[in-house]
Amino acid sequence: MFEYLADIITNLFVVAAAVAAITIINNRNQQRETVNTQRKMLKSDDEHANAQMRTAGTPECAECGKGGDGLKACTACNLVKYCNRNCQRVHWPKHKKECKKRAAELHDEALFKQPPPREECPICLLPLPLNPEEISCDDCCGKIMCAGCMYAGHTRDSDDRFLCPFCRTPQLVSFEKALEMTKKRAEAGAAVSFHQLGHYYHDGEMGLQQDYDKAMELWLRAGELGHTLSYDTIGDAYYNGEGVERDEKKAKYYWELAAIGGGVHARQKLGIVEWHAGNACRSMKHYMIAAGAGFEPSLQKVREGYLNGRVTKHDFEKTLRDQKEAKEAMKSDQRDAAAALGPWF
Numbered sequence: 001m002f003e004y005l006a007d008i009i010t011n012l013f014v015v016a017a018a019v020a021a022i023t024i025i026n027n028r029n030q031q032r033e034t035v036n037t038q039r040k041m042l043k044s045d046d047e048h049a050n051a052q053m054r055t056a057g058t059p060e061c062a063e064c065g066k067g068g069d070g071l072k073a074c075t076a077c078n079l080v081k082y083c084n085r086n087c088q089r090v091h092w093p094k095h096k097k098e099c100k101k102r103a104a105e106l107h108d109e110a111l112f113k114q115p116p117p118r119e120e121c122p123i124c125l126l127p128l129p130l131n132p133e134e135i136s137c138d139d140c141c142g143k144i145m146c147a148g149c150m151y152a153g154h155t156r157d158s159d160d161r162f163l164c165p166f167c168r169t170p171q172l173v174s175f176e177k178a179l180e181m182t183k184k185r186a187e188a189g190a191a192v193s194f195h196q197l198g199h200y201y202h203d204g205e206m207g208l209q210q211d212y213d214k215a216m217e218l219w220l221r222a223g224e225l226g227h228t229l230s231y232d233t234i235g236d237a238y239y240n241g242e243g244v245e246r247d248e249k250k251a252k253y254y255w256e257l258a259a260i261g262g263g264v265h266a267r268q269k270l271g272i273v274e275w276h277a278g279n280a281c282r283s284m285k286h287y288m289i290a291a292g293a294g295f296e297p298s299l300q301k302v303r304e305g306y307l308n309g310r311v312t313k314h315d316f317e318k319t320l321r322d323q324k325e326a327k328e329a330m331k332s333d334q335r336d337a338a339a340a341l342g343p344w345f
């Protein structure tokens with residue numbers, strides 16, 4: 001029995017060492033899909049606006065009235081067209097109010113839309129957990145796996161436990177080797193690898209010199225490639241003034257991008273920001289979406305909202321059901337076993 005326990009303890013140390021070479025990646029929903037979804041959403045909004053324009057019968061320049069091909073739509077609202085930038089500039093004082101109103105509507109439509117479905121663990125095929133400590137990413141293949149699958153892989157009773165549970169690459173490698181693998185994947189366009197490199201530069205890890213500018217640049221690239229969490233991280237940096245000048249507006253901007261891609265933590269922060277700005281309704285909308293995706297702290301806020309009359313009974317009950325469903329979908333015995341072992345899984 002004691003030998004058995006000693007063996008388990010040894011295994012745990014081995015696993016801990018392996019995990020040390022693994023970067024824990026925070027909660028992240030979508031990679032490329034997010035950007036595509038955002039683009040698709042904007043496209044459908046474009047189509048909507050175009051349809052409106054067609055029915056409104058304004059196929060000519062809003063300023064000079066000239067028709068023809070070559071007219072360019074106002075990219076902010078898509079409600080009007082111009083033959084050139086000069087016409088647009090001249091028309092701006094007349095168009096400004098309508099443009100800003102429509103742009104704000106388009107923005108909110110994208111922001112409060114139901115987020116895309118949660119990305120799945122490539123091994124167990126269940127939606128990835130929301131808790132960043134229950135998700136890991138190996139340097140080898142850059143697959144984001146759930147702690148349950150990491151646990152099952154690394155506690156196997158053979159040398160297999162030293163391999164990446166997904167791609168079977170040996171895990172106990174030097175930092176140089178791990179860094180090389182991450183850089184290689186980034187060069188191949190993997191969003192998560194840009195994100196990971198950003199953290200290495202931010203923290204001065206893996207033998208790299210600490211470099212906040214470089215970290216921001218890499219996170220931005222990751223975000224553009226669809227790694228939602230990177231936008232959340234950038235938002236945090238602006239909010240905390242860490243490595244950049246503190247800027248709440250920019251923080252909100254990046255959190256919104258993260259929320260659109262499905263980031264529940266970003267949505268919770270937006271809920272708080274909107275609440276403090278006196279926008280209780282927007283705040284509750286954020287909380288309801290995040291709670292519906294399974295995020296408990298947001299459900300607490302929705303409950304408070306229900307008790308003080310800001311959330312209807314119908315919305316509260318729906319949010320409760322959605323949360324239950326989302327949490328059940330993310331649950332497995334392996335994940336429970338990993339959670340019981342501690343946060344380094």
Ligand SMILES: [Zn+2]
Pocket residue numbers: 061062063064065066082083084087
């Ligand atoms: Zn014109």
Ligand SMILES: [Zn+2]
Pocket residue numbers: 074075076077078079080095098099100
């Ligand atoms: Zn406009």
Ligand SMILES: [Zn+2]
Pocket residue numbers: 121122123124125126145146147148149150
């Ligand atoms: Zn899994």
Ligand SMILES: [Zn+2]
Pocket residue numbers: 138139140141142143164165166167168169
């Ligand atoms: Zn791998």
